[in-house]
Amino acid sequence: MSKPLKQIHLAAHFPGVNNTTVWSDPEAGSHIEFSSFAHFARTAERAKFDFLFLAEGLRLREQGGKIYDLDVVGRPDTFTVLAALAAVTERLGLTGTINSTFNEPYEVARQFASLDHLSAGRAAWNVVTSWDAFTGENFRRGGFLPQEERYSRAKEFLATANELFDSWQGDEIVADQETGTFLSDAKAGAFVHTGQHFDIEGRFNVPRSPQGRPVIFQAGDSDEGREFAAAGADAIFSRHATLDAGQAFYTDVKRRLAAYGRRPDQLLILPAASFVLGDTDAEAEELAKEVRRQQVSGATALKHLEFVWNRDLSAYDPEGPLPDIDPDVDGTHISQGRAQVRMYRDPLATARAWRELAAANNWSIRDLVIETGNRQNFVGSPATVAKTINDYVQSDAADGFILVPHITPTGLDVFADQVVPLLQEQGVFRADYEGTTLRDHLGLDTPGLTGP
Template identity: 70%
Template sequence: MTKQVHLAAHFPGVNNTTVWSDPNSGSHIEFDSFTRFAQTAERGLFDFLFLAEGLRLREQHGEIYDLDVVGRPDTFTVLAALAAVTEHLGLAGTINSTFNEPFEVARQFATLDHLSDGRAAWNVVTSWDEFTGQNFRRGGFLPQDQRYRRARQFLETAIELWDSWLDDDVSADKVTGRFLRRDDAGAFDHVDDQFAISGHFSVPRSPQGRPVIFQAGDSEEGREFAAARADAIFSRHSDRDAGRAFYADVKGRLPSHGRRREDLLILPAATFVLGDTDAEAADIAHEVRLAQVSGQTAIAFLEQLWNRDLSDHDPDGPLPEVDPIPGENTVAKGRASVRIHRDPRDVAAQWRHIAAAGNLTTRELIIEVTGRQSFVGSAETVAREIDDLVQADASDGFILVPHITPGGLDRFVDEVVPYLQEFGVYRTEYEGRTLRENLGLGARRRSNTPVRLA
């Protein structure tokens, strides 16, 4: 059976994806940027807009990282405002489970789901570093196994809060406009080794019942967490072989949790460069990569893996002869670049092999491993590549990350989407009212028993 392609848009966080030197590059804080980006995604019939969130500006060598000085507006505030200027587009926000509390987050997402008439989504993430924890009363950080344990229990608690209202617990008084509820509606009493809370949840059941749940972990714990509870998982595997392997692994975990393959969507992040011809697109992509990775940026990325001061290293020379320094105390504060590599020295060996095979300088190597675009070509070429990967079970669709904000989606929507529609693999209108319906996910009804994640 031919699969339908799902598309979403990521408003880029502060990183080297955005080509800041391009005159078309706009603000990442002004609301007009968010509005144009969201409305273009909706014009392209995308499923949702995704906002990342960082809870602290990044540092390197004790100074604010040069790609992070623009700041990070509050996710809920932006998404709530976008609910008023869009009608169908899903609104997905990354919210941390390590330093927030379940009642607060559940209340915020239930409110967003009401305000947007059923378009809210939550990307459940954890935070690994003490640097971020210094912003919060709890401080510190949690080891990986404890982070995922807290995340599981955090999500379990939030689901209990959302499910504390039955679908028929609330009715509208048509005369006064008041909400009327049963006395026991919203009652909850939750105790585990992370949370001990009780009371009444203050927001009635929202249009989706619960927001759509996203998860982005690639570790064993992250994959199992997603298979147990997530509606969609963000993947970094956008090429065919790695994508198929990841797809098969995660989808294969679903039956053990009583779930079907169609209950979880796998959506890799993907960058793109379009041209009138494939050759022109390749030339543009080369220029984009050079703009994304300056010599200074190359050294910054190198330091994040090597975990040592390399400010005197020549970006146009070979990789350092010394090995990376492993450990949790990294030079790049607030970034998981070192932490996500279980063995930095092994990654460095891989980089040396790639550099030697291509006779690459440090900067050229960093461009190769960090700055490559997922899709490069004419609109028809890119549309066919996207469709091919979806039909081959390498993904269920893609979350597009343009290198220009806010206008970077325009050409994709105007040129690539019509080809996907012509191929018969992409919608010509939104299927439903809620994000859950447009993603093809079943309705979330109230659980009769508390959710337990192993």
């Protein structure tokens, strides 16, 4: 007997902090004005997506001491945006990335519990750590923690937040109208936590939220990150979106769950994925090439090369050959606050490999950055893209995808109108919401009053 078809989970990432967005497109809109967020969220809800996802930028990135102006010009506060979106949506989950390195458990738990109440149980928290001192300069806790300490703090941060979420053992505290005192006062959010990173005691002032706790996401890919997710996350925001890499990641993370007394279905694997649609596969392929060249302008290509070379390359022609000088591996890095800096741990080896690729293919600087950078994950007609997504999910390369359109805020519309109906026809994606909370959408258990 064949196993039943898995149901696909879909979400939408508002792409405000990466170079996926084609800023030069006439349809590109503001990444600050609320109308952009509202349009994006309403489209996702119309398509019956599980949730909307917001990344976080805690400092404007710099290159060569100047604001890096090629991909983002600011980032509004996550909680403010999600709270506003709660008022213009009814079922869509609201997921925010909040840093565990520079915040405090009481404050973050209070904000997420409040958001869960405001949205009637649709809040989710993507727990991340911060790796760079550059971002840390914005906070009292300057600098940064070594990786093992970052995850140690993150684990205790999440555990402490869960203690706060669970500290209310009833739905509400009732006031005695005659005496003015509270009944069942002993249940009203009392907590005591003593640990390596946090030593706090008091009463949590937000009653237990509709989901018990917000859904917990994790985005780290290191071994420590995978263990952190297996121990306490509900879903992983993964970057492994090819079939082979997705299956390997899926298998590795799911097998870790048993050590924590968890079932495979208690942790969802949701890679980020971009897409380009056309009337035919050939048309989509041509459009994808055009989109990629729009995403990587000549200026962007030079800036990307500077991540590796750690030199000012503004004098080079992006349509010309790669620099014949070697990367500077001794000086302070000219890029600040960019995750790409960590991706090239051996700049000299990377430069050699790139020169060989460019020579073999007669690539310019811009060609190289386009060909070696992130590619669109799903390219084709609506039928092709729907089939590919379903194949990935049914073959355990993912439980679904967090889609990142290249146009904001309208880029999700075509997927909602042309791909989602095909998935619904195949019986692998909901025709309507069956529950009210994000945990309902994701098929996750609701935590009990006293434990996970």
